[in-house]
Structures are given as structure tokens and as C-alpha cells.
Amino acid sequence: MKKRSKVYAQTIHQQTEVVFEESLHVLAAFMAEPNIILVDQKLKKNIASFKNLNSLVIYLKGSESTKSLPVLTNTLNRIFNSRKFELSKKTKVVVVGGGTLGDFGGFLAHIVKRGLSLIMVPSTWLSAIDSTHGGKNGINFRKIKNQIGTVYTAEKVILVRELLDQQPPDRTVEGFGELIKIAYLNSPGFYKRICKEKLSSLDLFSYLPQAIEAKYHIVKKDPFETKGIRYLLNFGHTMAHVWEAQLGIHHGITVILGMYFDFLWAANLGYPVNKDLQTFFSSEIVRGVLGLFYHESLFSISSQVLKSSLAADKKKENQHVRYIFPYKPGKLKIESVTVEDICAEYQRQAKLIGQSRGFAFVEV
Numbered sequence: 001m002k003k004r005s006k007v008y009a010q011t012i013h014q015q016t017e018v019v020f021e022e023s024l025h026v027l028a029a030f031m032a033e034p035n036i037i038l039v040d041q042k043l044k045k046n047i048a049s050f051k052n053l054n055s056l057v058i059y060l061k062g063s064e065s066t067k068s069l070p071v072l073t074n075t076l077n078r079i080f081n082s083r084k085f086e087l088s089k090k091t092k093v094v095v096v097g098g099g100t101l102g103d104f105g106g107f108l109a110h111i112v113k114r115g116l117s118l119i120m121v122p123s124t125w126l127s128a129i130d131s132t133h134g135g136k137n138g139i140n141f142r143k144i145k146n147q148i149g150t151v152y153t154a155e156k157v158i159l160v161r162e163l164l165d166q167q168p169p170d171r172t173v174e175g176f177g178e179l180i181k182i183a184y185l186n187s188p189g190f191y192k193r194i195c196k197e198k199l200s201s202l203d204l205f206s207y208l209p210q211a212i213e214a215k216y217h218i219v220k221k222d223p224f225e226t227k228g229i230r231y232l233l234n235f236g237h238t239m240a241h242v243w244e245a246q247l248g249i250h251h252g253i254t255v256i257l258g259m260y261f262d263f264l265w266a267a268n269l270g271y272p273v274n275k276d277l278q279t280f281f282s283s284e285i286v287r288g289v290l291g292l293f294y295h296e297s298l299f300s301i302s303s304q305v306l307k308s309s310l311a312a313d314k315k316k317e318n319q320h321v322r323y324i325f326p327y328k329p330g331k332l333k334i335e336s337v338t339v340e341d342i343c344a345e346y347q348r349q350a351k352l353i354g355q356s357r358g359f360a361f362v363e364v
Contacts, residue, residue: 003020003209004020005017005018005019005020006018006209006213015153015155016133016135016153016154016155016156016157016216017155017156017157018133018156018157018159018212019156019157019158019159020159020161020208020209021158021159021160021161022160022161022162023160023162024046024160024162024163026158026160027047027050027094027096027121027158028050030055030092030094030119031047031050031053031054031055031057031094032052032053032054032055033054033055033092034054034055034056034084034085034086034091035054035055035056035085035091035092035093035094036055036056036058036079036091036092036093036094036116037055037056037057037058037094037096038058038060038075038093038094038095038096038097038101038104038105038108039057039058039059039060039096039097040059040060040061040062040096040097040098040101040123041059041060041061041062042062043096043097043123043163044059046096046163047096054084054085055084055085055094056078056079056082056084056085058075058078058079060075060097060101060104062097062098062100062101062123063100064100064140064145066100066101066104067100067103067104067138067139067140067145067146068139068140069139069141069148071104072104072107072108072139075108076108076112079112087112087113088113089113089116091113091116091117092116092117092118092119092155093105093108093109093112093116093117093118093119094119094121095109095118095119095120095121096121096123096163097121097122097123097124097127098122098123098124098126098127098131099122099124099126099127099130099131099132099251102120102122102127102131102132102137103131103136103137103138103139103146103149104137104139105118105120105137106118106120106135106136106137106138106150106152106154107137107138107139107148107149107150107152109152110137110150110152111150115152117155118152118153118154118155119154119155119156119157119158120132120154120156120157120158121157121158121160121163122157122159122164123163123164123166123167124164124167124171124174124175125164125167125171125172125174125175125176125178125179125204125252126171126174126175126177126178126251126252128159128164128175128204128208129175129178129179129182129204129207129208129211129212129215130178130182130215132154132157133157133212133215133216133219134151134153134215134216134219134223134230134233135151135152135153135154135219135223136149136151137149137150137151137152138150144312145241145245145312151223151224151225153223159205159208161205164204164205165205169199170250171252172199172202172204173199173252173253173285173288173289174250174251174252174253175204175252176194176197176199176202176204176252176256176285177236177251177252177253177254177255177256177259177289178211178252178255179194179204179207179211180194180195180256180259180280180283180286181235181236181255181259182211182214182215182233183211183214183329184235184259184276184326184329184332185214185218185232185233185235185329185330185332186210186214186217186329186330187329187330188328188329188330190210190214190329191276191279191329192279192329194207194283195279195280195282195283195286196282196283197283197284197285198284198285199284199285199288202285215233218230218232218233219233228322228334231322231324231334232324232332232334234324235259235262235324235326235332236255236256236257236258236259236261236262236324237255237258237324238258238262238310238313238321238323238324238342239254239257239258239261239262239342239346240254240255240257240258241254241309241313242301242306242309242310243257243258243298245309246301246305246309247297247298247301249293253289253293256285256286256289256290257289257290257293257294257298259280259326260280260286260290260294261345261349262324262325262326263276263277263280263326264277264349264352265325265345265349266325266326266327268345268348269325271325271326271327271333272327272328273326273327273328276326276328276329294353295353296350296353296354298353299346299347299349299350299353301346303343303347306342306343306346307339307343310339310342310343311339319338319339319340320336320337320338321336321337321338321339321342322334322335322336323335323336323337323342
């Protein structure tokens, strides 16, 4: 049964309509008009089937290297030099790709002619569940992620099952990382239900409406991240970003690792998270990720490199970081900790790993 579209008001002036579709042919109408279509080059075969295009189609790498000033300049030149269509305020920017291309395309749409309509068609579970929603975009500068960016809401997000179901199982596990995070932020029932899922039968598309609703519930309270409420979405992400950057582990995997790290830290501080931690560990998918990654190598980053990585955290002010601790599903705590505090906890958990001679569930 086809799901109904829903409009989410994020600010007084901006709204996002989220649409669920089965087939990628929904793009035909946008491509028949004089629009700018940014596509992950891995999806070229998907787009090649569309004929008689009136749009300017630009294929880009779906990687962090695309989020740069040189690529931005080159893309702008291609747009403004194109003879295929006349650029105007009616032109739409349609982004077909994952989170990195979404960041780039959202920023591009906001700065061209002071803002063109933005249509997002996420191609990865991570972007479908998380990054496409909420309006954050940006490019990297001086090797630091998203240092130049804006908050610019998509006019429409189109979630296409045909496109999303093409992803391999490891990408499904990545999407599960963001799904379990948003479930914990939302409610006990949602969290427990997600933890019971098995990879062999997991249908992430069926969870998209509830996951997206949960994210917008937080975003609408703090759309421009000025009140601190939106920081809750960074649960599990402080260490996740470090491991992603330094060890090259995919984002969704590091989110699961980061949540486990935060659960262990919260438990050591006396927060009442024992049952939530046990529920987390009861997940077949979580245990698989922890078994593969939560070993000594995860704690091999030097103190100097760790401090340097944490210094680039966008939640950092002076020597303090706004850290998100689990408390109970639907209720988390934002605490001010120092970089030294995080490093000390990193070393504490490294010792626990060493004592267990590898990964083991830590009783709390």
C-alpha cells in the first residue's frame, strides 16, 4: 500500500514534503524540465534510461572529495556556462545520491541566485533516514568536514524503494546504525522494536516514516541549532566521527560503536542505563558490529591524534564539548565535558578491552 505524503514545517518560511515512491520514474517530470540534476556517478545507469532530457545532468563522485571549493567552483561554471537551459529562479536543483552529495547539492542550491528550490532523492539508507532531513548542508574546508555551510530545507524529499533497495547488506547495517539511534531518541517502544530486528528480515523502507517523523520532531524545536535541542541528534556521534575519520570505518557502523561507547561511559557515571544497554546488546545486528570492530584496534589512536580530532568537533566550545549521554529512551542528557574527559574515558575503555583480551559485553 502506498504511503501518504506528509509536509513537515521546519521554520516559518520553509517546509519539506516527504514523498514515498516505488519507482525511480518519478524523476521523469523533473528531468523533462530545465532543471539542474546532480547525480552520484555510480547511478549513471539509473539515469541513462531517461530520454529527451531538458535538464542539465551533472555526475559527481559520492565522496567527501566532492565537498570542496574546487568542485563547487567547477560545478558553478558548468551551470552558468550551460547553453542547454536558461538559469532562473524557477530552476530546481535535484540531488540524486547519498549524504555527501546531499550536503554539496543543498549548499549549491542555497547560494545560486540566493536560493533555488531543492529536491532530494536519497540513494543510501543513511541519507534516507537521517542526513537528507533537517536542512543541514555544507562543504569541507582545510580538511575539516562541513566548515562552510548553511541550513537550507529541501522543498521535497522523494524516497524511492527501487533505488534504496539496490544497496548491499553492509549498507543496510549502516542505515540500522542511524535507525537505532533515532529510535532511542524517540521512545522506549520504538527502541525495543528496533533491537529485535534481524538483518535477514530487516525492511528499512518500512521504518522510514517513523524514523523521519522522530527526527523532524527534534528538528522543528531547534531548526538552526541555536537552542541546543538539536544536539541530541549527535548521540553516539562524537567518537563515531573520530573513528570514521581516523580509521576509515563507515559512518553508520561507527554510530553503533559510538552509542556503545556512550552507554558504557554513562553507566560508569552512574546513569540508569543498565537495562537500555542490555537491550542494545540484545540486538543481533549490534552484536555483529561490536564483535567485528570493538577490539584493541579501535583504541589504537594516539592521545595527540584523538585530541586533535575532538578539537574539530562542531559541538566544542573552548575546551569543552557538549556531550550527549543516554539516560532513558526519549530522554537524553547534554553535559559539558572536556576533551581530557573524553580521552580519559577512551583510555578506560581501552583497558577494559585489554582485560577481556578482545571484545566482550561489559557488565555494568
